[in-house]
Amino acid sequence: xxxxxxxxxxxxxxxxxxxxxxxxxxxxxxxxxxxxxxxxxxxxxxxxxxxxxxxxxxxxxxxxxxxxxxxxxxxxxxxxxxxxxxxxxxxxxxxxxxxxxxxxxxxxxxxxxxxxxxxxxxxxxxxxxxxxxxxxxxxxxxxxxxxxxxxxxxxxxxx
Amino acid sequence: xxxxxxxxxxxxxxxxxxxxxxxxxxxxxxxxxxxxxxxxxxxxxxxxxxxxxxxxxxxxxxxxxxxxxxxxxxxxxxxxxxxxxxxxxxxxxxxxxxxxxxxxxxxxxxxxxxxxxxxxxxxxxxxxxxxxxxxxxxxxxxxxxxxxxxxxxxxxxxxxxxxxxxxxxxxxxxxxxxxxxxxxxxxxxxxxxxxxxxxxxxxxxxxxxxxxxxxxxxxxxxxxxxxxxxxxxxxxxxxxxxxxxxxxxxxxxxxxxxxxxxxxxxxxxxxxxxxxxxxxxxxxxxxxxxxxxxxxxxxxxxxxxxxxxxxxxxxxxxxxxxxxxxxxxxxxxxxxxxxxxxxxxxxxxxxxxxxxxxxxxxxxxxxxxxxxxxxxxxxxxxxxxxxxxxxxxxxxxxxxxxxxxxxxxxxxxxxxxxxxxxxxxxxxxxxxxxxxxxxxxxxxxxxxxxxxxxxxxxxxxxxxxxxxxxxxxxxxxxxxxxxxxxxxxxxxxxxxxx
Numbered sequence: 001x002x003x004x005x006x007x008x009x010x011x012x013x014x015x016x017x018x019x020x021x022x023x024x025x026x027x028x029x030x031x032x033x034x035x036x037x038x039x040x041x042x043x044x045x046x047x048x049x050x051x052x053x054x055x056x057x058x059x060x061x062x063x064x065x066x067x068x069x070x071x072x073x074x075x076x077x078x079x080x081x082x083x084x085x086x087x088x089x090x091x092x093x094x095x096x097x098x099x100x101x102x103x104x105x106x107x108x109x110x111x112x113x114x115x116x117x118x119x120x121x122x123x124x125x126x127x128x129x130x131x132x133x134x135x136x137x138x139x140x141x142x143x144x145x146x147x148x149x150x151x152x153x154x155x156x157x158x159x
Numbered sequence: 160x161x162x163x164x165x166x167x168x169x170x171x172x173x174x175x176x177x178x179x180x181x182x183x184x185x186x187x188x189x190x191x192x193x194x195x196x197x198x199x200x201x202x203x204x205x206x207x208x209x210x211x212x213x214x215x216x217x218x219x220x221x222x223x224x225x226x227x228x229x230x231x232x233x234x235x236x237x238x239x240x241x242x243x244x245x246x247x248x249x250x251x252x253x254x255x256x257x258x259x260x261x262x263x264x265x266x267x268x269x270x271x272x273x274x275x276x277x278x279x280x281x282x283x284x285x286x287x288x289x290x291x292x293x294x295x296x297x298x299x300x301x302x303x304x305x306x307x308x309x310x311x312x313x314x315x316x317x318x319x320x321x322x323x324x325x326x327x328x329x330x331x332x333x334x335x336x337x338x339x340x341x342x343x344x345x346x347x348x349x350x351x352x353x354x355x356x357x358x359x360x361x362x363x364x365x366x367x368x369x370x371x372x373x374x375x376x377x378x379x380x381x382x383x384x385x386x387x388x389x390x391x392x393x394x395x396x397x398x399x400x401x402x403x404x405x406x407x408x409x410x411x412x413x414x415x416x417x418x419x420x421x422x423x424x425x426x427x428x429x430x431x432x433x434x435x436x437x438x439x440x441x442x443x444x445x446x447x448x449x450x451x452x453x454x455x456x457x458x459x460x461x462x463x464x465x466x467x468x469x470x471x472x473x474x475x476x477x478x479x480x481x482x483x484x485x486x487x488x489x490x491x492x493x494x495x496x497x498x499x500x501x502x503x504x505x506x507x508x509x510x511x512x513x514x515x516x517x518x519x520x521x522x523x524x525x526x527x528x529x530x531x532x533x534x535x536x537x538x539x540x541x542x543x544x545x546x547x548x549x550x551x552x553x554x555x556x557x558x559x560x561x562x563x564x565x566x567x568x569x570x571x572x573x574x575x576x577x578x579x580x581x582x583x584x585x586x587x588x589x590x591x592x593x594x595x596x597x598x599x600x601x602x603x604x605x606x607x608x609x610x611x612x613x614x615x616x617x618x619x620x621x622x623x624x625x626x627x628x629x630x631x632x633x634x635x636x637x638x639x640x641x642x643x644x645x646x647x648x649x650x651x652x653x654x655x656x657x
Contacts, residue, residue: 078647079648079651080644080647080648080650080651081647081650081651083647087603089604089605090602090603090604090605091602091603091608092600092601092602092603093600093601093602093643094598094599094600094601095598095599095600095601095643095647096598097596097598097599097647097650097651098651099650099651099654099655100596100597100598100650100655124597124598124618125275125472125597125620125655126597126598126618126619126620126622127597127618127619127620127621127622127623127624128616128618128622128624128625128627129597129598129600129618130597130618132598
């Protein structure tokens with residue numbers, strides 16, 4: 001039975017999360033730009049730099065947040081099961097016992113594919129925390145982890 | 160897949176029941192059509208569409224087949240969109256039977272088969288003859304047991320003695336007085352009456368009609384000329400009348416639903432029967448119970464009673480089918496504890512050592528409650544100045560509440576179970592067997608961190624997705640970590656059987 005102590009996610013996942021947030025921030029910026037344009041009655045020439053300034057500000061906030069977010073995101077595999085720790089302000093730990101795993105998905109998005117990363121989705125029979133996701137794993141690591149969790153589960157057949 | 164046995168069809172009277180069910184489902188558009196605002200021709204169009212749609216559903220009857228295979232129940236249904244469902248017998252969680260007056264007239268019943276999946280029942284067989292129901296019940300019971308024994312040992316140590324159907328061991332019965340008390344406590348009719356009253360009061364026609372009826376009894380009202388005493392008198396009378404109506408109809412509802420509630424044990428199954436006009440028989444394998452709760456409200460405490468409920472896997476709600484979550488709607492407290500122990504022997508109340516939350520937790524509860532006092536106070540002070548400060552008189556109450564909260568809350572853990580109790584006004588004791596825990600989470604909010612606290616929740620199958628019953632809050636971080644590692648080890652060595 002394989003075990004390991006808390007591991008961080010792949011550092012390229014931090015990059016991915018920043019890129020996807022940078023894109024999402026464009027949408028978030030639009031209402032702020034419209035708001036400030038109306039408030040200060042800006043001309044078209046000014047709206048574009050204002051847009052970029054706001055976008056940069058929002059992104060910078062996330063950039064700073066993501067440092068701590070990434071630092072706090074870690075997972076470990078014990079004899080009992082998979083444990084995931086995450087969160088900056090609201091810190092959360094999810095523990096999925098090995099023998100409660102129902103099935104495991106591995107999903108890969110277009111950005112993740114570029115960096116050869118995958119997301120592990122562990123399903124249990126629970127209700128509220130029935131699915132536990134673990135992003136930012138190397139393809140091979142995700143596959144190994146899945147195999148490990150499924151294998152240890154096979155030993156005793158759950159109904 | 161090849162079906163080895165001959166298929167069955169629904170009873171010949173089925174179209175009638177299918178039609179009634181369809182009408183029931185379209186009852187809201189129908190109501191809007193009849194009670195609707197205009198009362199003109201377009202309403203009849205709505206009614207006509209609803210009736211037509213209902214008639215079409217009757218056709219289902221010719222397309223519904225089911226098979227009782229060696230190890231599974233197979234249901235084929237659908238006209239344009241066909242579906243073939245296969246439910247292995249050992250996966251069947253609950254087997255519920257519904258019989259209303261009409262069913263009894265034709266000696267038929269609606270059978271609902273529930274597995275652990277989804278919000279809809281796996282199969283609703285509407286309707287089949289009584290003999291066929293008994294036959295299906297027997298087949299499912301025998302074969303489920305057989306395949307479980309063949310497959311692997313269940314972790315329940317209780318040996319399956321072959322127990323005949325007549326050996327039902329009575330566990331709990333509800334007298335008519337209990338049902339009455341329960342109806343009074345539950346105030347079940349409050350919401351429907353409130354909705355109907357508010358809808359009707361928006362409708363000019365019905366409002367005028369109501370005033371006409373009232374004036375017939377008490378003469379001209381002339382509200383404009385009422386003095387304060389008259390307001391008080393009529394107001395009091397009206398309130399009393401409303402309360403009595405709500406109580407009486409709640410009691411009526413309780414009788415309709417819980418009349419002759421009877422819970423018995425048949426081998427490893429719980430058998431519950433209830434209902435006045437519509438009789439429901441529910442069959443729940445004991446090992447499928449995920450969580451047990453003992454609840455009481457202030458009214459419960461007045462009558463020195465509690466309610467016992469359970470959660471089974473599978474999210475069938477009242478809307479999507481027959482639900483059965485009662486173990487004992489109204490029972491005295493010691494009896495409740497004995498009942499829970501007799502259903503789940505792992506729950507040994509004498510060995511449950513309740514541990515308190517941190518003593519300093521009261522400050523956090525106090526702050527939280529005070530926040531909700533200050534929140535509405537700010538605008539009140541702004542608009543009414545010093546009068547808004549009157550809300551401050553609630554602060555001592557918040558203090559008492561906070562102290563009581565910490566006193567009443569507690570948790571217990573041993574090798575078999577984890578239990579949590581909480582609530583000042585509405586108190587709940589929840590018990591989960593360790594083997595039924597699916598995953599464990601730990602949460603620390605910024606406020607928790609400041610106080611060195613955290614909370615731990617456990618998730619079970621079939622629990623409420625919004626509200627977790629085992630959610631132990633205001634504990635020291637170290638204790639939570641200990642609890643979590645202890646629970647994880649315990650869970651990982653105990654096998655989960657649906």
